[in-house]
Amino acid sequence: xxxxxxxxxxxxxxxxxxxxxxxxxxxxxxxxxxxxxxxxxxxxxxxxxxxxxxxxxxxxxxxxxxxxxxxxxxxxxxxxxxxxxxxxxxxx
Numbered sequence: 001x002x003x004x005x006x007x008x009x010x011x012x013x014x015x016x017x018x019x020x021x022x023x024x025x026x027x028x029x030x031x032x033x034x035x036x037x038x039x040x041x042x043x044x045x046x047x048x049x050x051x052x053x054x055x056x057x058x059x060x061x062x063x064x065x066x067x068x069x070x071x072x073x074x075x076x077x078x079x080x081x082x083x084x085x086x087x088x089x090x091x092x
Contacts, residue, residue: 002066006059007034007050018050031055037070049073 007014015034019026033055036048051073
């Protein structure tokens, strides 16, 4: 199950972590807001992907739409070469 959460404008710490993982600044264009797509991957373990969307968009979306957003965001990470960086950081 995937849920979408609208992040407050002052979510600097979360975006800073994303910036470090992606090795580039994560500037937010005017009129945009940060959203987090959250998926439970195991009991008590969740993974979040950060997305930009219109500032006035809602995070009250159906599960199928949230799943599609997750798949698109994850595909962009894999194609962008971020997945190996994540695996290195979370591997024991």
